[in-house]
Amino acid sequence: RLLVGETMESVIKPLQELAQKLMENDPQMKIKVSYSVGKEKCYTGNIIEGERFFPGWLYEKDDEFTKIAYEGLKSVGLNPEITQYSFCTNGSHYAGEAKIPTVGFGPSRENLAxxxxxxxxxxxxxxGTEGYYGILKSLYKK
Known part of the structure; x- marks a missing residue:
């Protein structure tokens, strides 16, 4: 898990520097610092592969996209709370890397996920279905 603003480079650089110092002190020591790579076979049979890097992301409560999603949930009779997830989602890529406005919403309890x-x-x-409809309807109005 990473903090908002951390990048691939800012996370790995101190580890690479430490590894370099350790190897300079012990010429027999060989250290490679890298991100792990995930490789998965999709239902289509295609293989997708990528470094396992999941940046943190955060929107303020008064962020326009957050307000639109919140109002969409309220419009269908839900009483949402703006908070954060304690686990990773695909939002790390969409919001954290691709900069696509993203909110997390789910119909059940987080501790069961x-x-x-x-x-x-x-x-x-x-x-949950009504909530997704409310969010989409609210976005469509904008």
Missing amino acids: HTIDEHIEIEQLIK
């Missing part, structure tokens, strides 16, 4: 017992109740699914 990506767990063995992950589940969702039908009522939550229906409200």
